[in-house]
Amino acid sequence: MNPVQDLIKSLADKHGKNRENLLPILQGVVEQEKYLSEYSMIEIARELDLPAAEVFGTATFYSFLEHKKMGKYIIRVCKTITCSMKGKNQILHAIEDMLKVSIGETTPDGKFSLMQTNCLGWCHKAPAMLINNDIYTELTPEKVREILGEYMKRES
Amino acid sequence: MAFESYQLKRADFIFKNENDWEKILSRTLSRPPQEIINELMSSELKGRGGAGFPTGLKWKLTAEESASVKYVICNADEGEPGTFKDREILSLVPYKVLVAMAVCGYVIGAANGFIYLRGEYKYLVPELNKAIKEFEYYCKEINHNFNISIFLGSGAYICGEETALFDSMEGKRGEPRNKPPYPTSSGYMGKPTVINNVETLAHTFTIFKYGAKKFYDLGVQYSRGSKLFSVSGDTPKPGIYELELGMSLQDFVEEFGDGDTKAVQVGGASGFLVPRKKFAETAIGYKGKLTGISLPTGGSMMLFNSSRSMYNVLDNYLEFFKEESCGQCTPCRVGCQQLYSGIKAVKRGEKPAQYLDKLLKLTETMQLTAKCGLGQSVANSFSSIVENFREEMIY
Numbered sequence: 001m002n003p004v005q006d007l008i009k010s011l012a013d014k015h016g017k018n019r020e021n022l023l024p025i026l027q028g029v030v031e032q033e034k035y036l037s038e039y040s041m042i043e044i045a046r047e048l049d050l051p052a053a054e055v056f057g058t059a060t061f062y063s064f065l066e067h068k069k070m071g072k073y074i075i076r077v078c079k080t081i082t083c084s085m086k087g088k089n090q091i092l093h094a095i096e097d098m099l100k101v102s103i104g105e106t107t108p109d110g111k112f113s114l115m116q117t118n119c120l121g122w123c124h125k126a127p128a129m130l131i132n133n134d135i136y137t138e139l140t141p142e143k144v145r146e147i148l149g150e151y152m153k154r155e156s
Numbered sequence: 157m158a159f160e161s162y163q164l165k166r167a168d169f170i171f172k173n174e175n176d177w178e179k180i181l182s183r184t185l186s187r188p189p190q191e192i193i194n195e196l197m198s199s200e201l202k203g204r205g206g207a208g209f210p211t212g213l214k215w216k217l218t219a220e221e222s223a224s225v226k227y228v229i230c231n232a233d234e235g236e237p238g239t240f241k242d243r244e245i246l247s248l249v250p251y252k253v254l255v256a257m258a259v260c261g262y263v264i265g266a267a268n269g270f271i272y273l274r275g276e277y278k279y280l281v282p283e284l285n286k287a288i289k290e291f292e293y294y295c296k297e298i299n300h301n302f303n304i305s306i307f308l309g310s311g312a313y314i315c316g317e318e319t320a321l322f323d324s325m326e327g328k329r330g331e332p333r334n335k336p337p338y339p340t341s342s343g344y345m346g347k348p349t350v351i352n353n354v355e356t357l358a359h360t361f362t363i364f365k366y367g368a369k370k371f372y373d374l375g376v377q378y379s380r381g382s383k384l385f386s387v388s389g390d391t392p393k394p395g396i397y398e399l400e401l402g403m404s405l406q407d408f409v410e411e412f413g414d415g416d417t418k419a420v421q422v423g424g425a426s427g428f429l430v431p432r433k434k435f436a437e438t439a440i441g442y443k444g445k446l447t448g449i450s451l452p453t454g455g456s457m458m459l460f461n462s463s464r465s466m467y468n469v470l471d472n473y474l475e476f477f478k479e480e481s482c483g484q485c486t487p488c489r490v491g492c493q494q495l496y497s498g499i500k501a502v503k504r505g506e507k508p509a510q511y512l513d514k515l516l517k518l519t520e521t522m523q524l525t526a527k528c529g530l531g532q533s534v535a536n537s538f539s540s541i542v543e544n545f546r547e548e549m550i551y
Binding site: 019020021022023026057061062063064079080081084117118120121123124126130133 | 277279311327386395468472
């Protein structure tokens, strides 16, 4: 078995093989692989004995289940109203400048992907962003550069 | 004048740390289920997610179902723009929610509960699991069998709609179902299910501890109790505040505005925009006998001052709806796209100003024909913004 099959098998063992276990399994694959490849979806369908189209249908519904290979660190900048009003664009520019990528792109070393997302639930401390599962709030361009600087020091 | 008695009053129940939750849990579990339901009904607690369904009635209807398997679900898919209170409850006083879920399980006859937590809040999981572990340990000690687990969402606003949430938990696309059947008879896995918002559950803890009267004495007729408000936008004091229901928007703005408040969006992107001239006649509460206009709300209060373009605000909301529409029903899928491109066309002068009236008609159609609350409520912000700030849409 290859590593993806191993991963899917262990996730299915952990969560169960019923339809209601599908989302946790998809999430587990994205966590590890950084995206859901067509191959992963077919393998999940095989493991859970579901039509591959059903797995594809569920997988493509959710904005956090990515379909192209993402960077190790996914930056999601909130673009909903309050963050927008409080300087979301400056934050985006600072990130684009520093990482030399545009929204939707991944750095060539595969370390960072830059995305926008809808309301993160931190409107009172806007603007906000997620890097993987960690939240950063009350951002300023300086603060963002500092945060990213720390991430850049980490190994890719 | 009409609102003399509806002043802004602060309350402090939700975030008050209660060190005796174990005692409250075992005390409540020793009461007959019917008595607990009666207590909730007499408190007149209504759902705090925004829809405002009477909580006691929801529990009662589910309790009356004869199925052997039932579920309790805490809706923590807090995705409405401008709302962030549920995250705070789950971080600061998770045990209140857990106690409420266990009591609900006892009342309706359910052994399993789930917290559907939005993926954006994944960082809450470790602490929340710790709280659940401690809670379940105590339940075992008092011989009460109730399990709670977390189910994580993956970034879909629509999953906050209760039937979409069930489908999501069942491993499907999060698309709302037709109602009826209602969750009380057919919810998660087709079983009778109580699904309550995080804040609603936290309020039941207050009622279990202090009694229905304490809760009922807060607020005004038809809108009893206190409510958390998530305050953001152009305000010197953004944050989460517990206030009694029934206050006038005028009082709210005097307390939270920056002196230059032009409009307040009540209830998030799916709520209503209230312009300055209507602050005095608008009250925050469930529809009832308040004089003037009363607006139910999940507690999102976004303030805009005169430096803000209402066109940009509406554009932002429509982009949000266009992306978050599940795409299942045509009025919402196509309607959101048309509204989004329609206001842009008017702004650029490609369409005449009267085109806005066509778009208003479209929102009326969406309100009548969309399958769920998302498509139906786009009309709220669209019409309240376009009607009150028409010139800003055109020029």
